Amino acid sequence: MDKKVQIKQPKYQLIAEDIAAKIVEGKYVVGEKIYARSSLASQYGVSAETARRAISVLQDLNIVEATKGSGVLILSYEHAAEFVHRLTD
16 A cells, blocks of 8 residues: 655744745835735735744744734845755755
8 A cells, every 4th residue: 555645744844944035036026014913915816824833934944024013124135145046855
């Protein structure tokens, strides 16, 4: 019996990857503010907590900075590129 095991990534991880990819593609630039967590949640069709976790992943990697009540600021193209590159390897 050969069963293929499929590992499903958490939604917050997929959202973090998508945002990092958009930074690398130039859709978001360093210094730009992107949506607050609630807007990200509705954009991706997830809960605010899931959006918060995605931003938290990016913040831990120094890709973005989240400021309460002020949105999410893009900090680093290089760190985003590193993150995306690691995922594709």
